[in-house]
Amino acid sequence: MRPIHPGGLxxxxxxxxxxxxxxxxxxxxxxxxxxxxxxxENTVEALRRWIQA
Structure with missing residues (x-):
């Protein structure tokens, strides 16, 4: 499986x-x-949890 986006997101x-x-x-x-x-509406919140983990 190849990365879809160079940033990994x-x-x-x-x-x-x-x-x-x-x-x-x-x-x-x-x-x-x-x-x-x-x-x-809470996508940014989910991403913040991901970054902090």
Whole structure:
């Protein structure tokens, strides 16, 4: 799997991925970090949590 964006950030909009899909992402891209929001309005908050982790 090739990186989509040179900065390593790939926004995925729509339905939340299943645990199996998250596992696949982490297996195919070691070191990937996932963050989730509950609405478009709190996307920045989700990214801030990701950066602080």
């Amino acid at each position: 790939l926004p995925i909009c729509g339905a939340r991925p299943s645990p199996q899909e998250c596992n696949l992402l982490t297996e195919e891209a070691p070191g990937i970090r996932l963050c989730f929001n509950t609405s478009p």
